[in-house]
Amino acid sequence: MSKLLQEQKIATKVTLVGAIWDALLGIAKIVAGHFSQSQALLADGIHSLSDLVTDVFVYFTSANARRGPDENHPYGHLRFETLTTVLLGFVLMLVAIGIGLDAITNDSHNAQFTWYGLAAILLTIVVKEAIFHYTKHAGEQIQSKMLVANAWHSRSDALSSVAVLIGLVGIYLGLPWADMAASIFVALLIGKMAIGMIWENLAELVDTAPDPKLMAQIKETANGLKNVMAPHDMRARSMAGKIYLDMHIHVPSHATVSEGHYLGDLVAYTIKQAHPQVTDVMVHIDTDDSIQTDSFREETGKPPQLKLPARQQILADLGYLLREHKTYLDIDNTRLHYLNKQLDMEIIALADKLTSEQQAAVSEQILFILGHTSYIQHASIHWIYSSKNA
Structure with missing residues (x-):
């Protein structure tokens, strides 16, 4: 039931x-x-x-x-x-x-x-x-x-x-x-x-906000969790005594998407357990480096990361810049990190295609090419073995 x-x-x-x-x-x-x-x-x-x-x-x-x-x-x-x-x-x-x-x-x-x-x-x-x-x-x-x-x-x-x-x-x-x-x-x-x-x-x-003391207690509950920092931009509405809550949280910048999702679920679950009147919690994930850009967001309404290109454009650029190396690069699975108003990336390469000496030489060539790309702050190459050859 x-x-x-x-x-x-x-x-x-x-x-x-x-x-x-x-x-x-x-x-x-x-x-x-x-x-x-x-x-x-x-x-x-x-x-x-x-x-x-x-x-x-x-x-x-x-x-x-x-x-x-x-x-x-x-x-x-x-x-x-x-x-x-x-x-x-x-x-x-x-x-x-x-x-x-x-x-x-x-x-x-x-x-x-x-x-x-x-x-x-x-x-x-x-x-x-x-x-x-x-x-x-x-x-x-x-x-x-x-x-x-x-x-x-x-x-x-x-x-x-x-x-x-x-x-x-x-x-x-x-x-x-x-x-x-x-x-x-x-x-x-x-x-x-x-x-x-x-x-x-x-x-x-008319969606008047709940008691400020309750909102402060909810914020304190979220802030007490490890790896969750500075809960902010909290909004709530009441429906027949039940509260529907929206909030932003900061998580470590090195957290993966799945870890960020896990931390969001953890925050929502913890809040609902500690405050039974809260029925629904929608959590938006921010990275810890974005704490310093909150004032910029409030003034312009546009997060600075949006000045950087989106994934589709970046993969197209990588496909062109690294076209000579495409036989052993898994460009589609490149990991992108929008941090500190800059872009870091991790490129995946197949180690079973080249010898260790060749891998070192290719890494140096790729990093040299990417070092001259304006929007890339840092790049790294991760050589992995495909599952059938592992």
């Missing part, structure tokens, strides 16, 4: 559990609020049912957001989760406005203290606090900001129920205005949470 599918199953299970309790508690509080004529209790019941609406959003979104990448969504579908969280924030904002207006415009002097109303509130506080911890733990486990936001929605229901409890106690003590005050407090609490959800997830939709 894929990781995304496992995360989807966890999100679905947690959301269904929360939805069932939201429905039961919401109905219980609305009924109790109606018979006790408590606006605060009715408002809290509506709040619980609004949790049920958001649970439905979360349920269907989690089923789609955890699908893997496809042709139209190469980065996956996690943005659906972020967008849904923004919509949840607007829904909660409307709920908050409605509760606040209802508290102000309705007469709360007829509110009565009832034991069944008290029981409904106490049950809500206990259950919603338990759901908060259950949902938040699952959200952190799968790095789902939507699930964590839904958990805080449950916590807000528990806190608002505490406010309603205070209002009921106020009514019991002969303070009828306490019911209205508790309703307004519930509205403000929901509104504050809604604004936070909207703001945080809108920032994610």
Whole structure:
């Protein structure tokens, strides 16, 4: 089973559990609020049912957001989760406005203290606090900001129920205005949470960079590896709490292509192990000599190595310059090193074609020819035996 599918199953299970309790508690509080004529209790019941609406959003979104990448969504579908969280924030904002207006415009002097109303509130506080911890733990486990936001929605229901409890106690003590005050407090609490959800997830939709402290920790993780130097040009975007990272690293100039690829994979693996919220890492390999050219790149936008010819042109030049030696040279497998704004090369020659004395003479001739080529800083000849004659 894929990781995304496992995360989807966890999100679905947690959301269904929360939805069932939201429905039961919401109905219980609305009924109790109606018979006790408590606006605060009715408002809290509506709040619980609004949790049920958001649970439905979360349920269907989690089923789609955890699908893997496809042709139209190469980065996956996690943005659906972020967008849904923004919509949840607007829904909660409307709920908050409605509760606040209802508290102000309705007469709360007829509110009565009832034991069944008290029981409904106490049950809500206990259950919603338990759901908060259950949902938040699952959200952190799968790095789902939507699930964590839904958990805080449950916590807000528990806190608002505490406010309603205070209002009921106020009514019991002969303070009828306490019911209205508790309703307004519930509205403000929901509104504050809604604004936070909207703001945080809108920032994610426009690719706002993650926490600078986290980026510094990631850089430190990469910098702690041997043969990896000066991680730089780091960019990251967030998708539903998961981070997609691009970065450059410097590796020793003598490293081969395969070693550079190995070090890139090592950096990506180490970062994802140390920082589970990082889902994908794209690593660009620079050599250590390019550290001194970074300022040049920033000023001109063009790395100095690009002033040198590409491999195709170099092989064509070598084929012409060394045409008299082509019978024992493997020019196509010439190794090129773009270092220190200059070009070093290693030319492969077949040792079984010539005697050792001839090899020395030919090497001297080839190096003399290449020494007069403007873009070549250093050249060397490697004589090897072909496999069938080894």
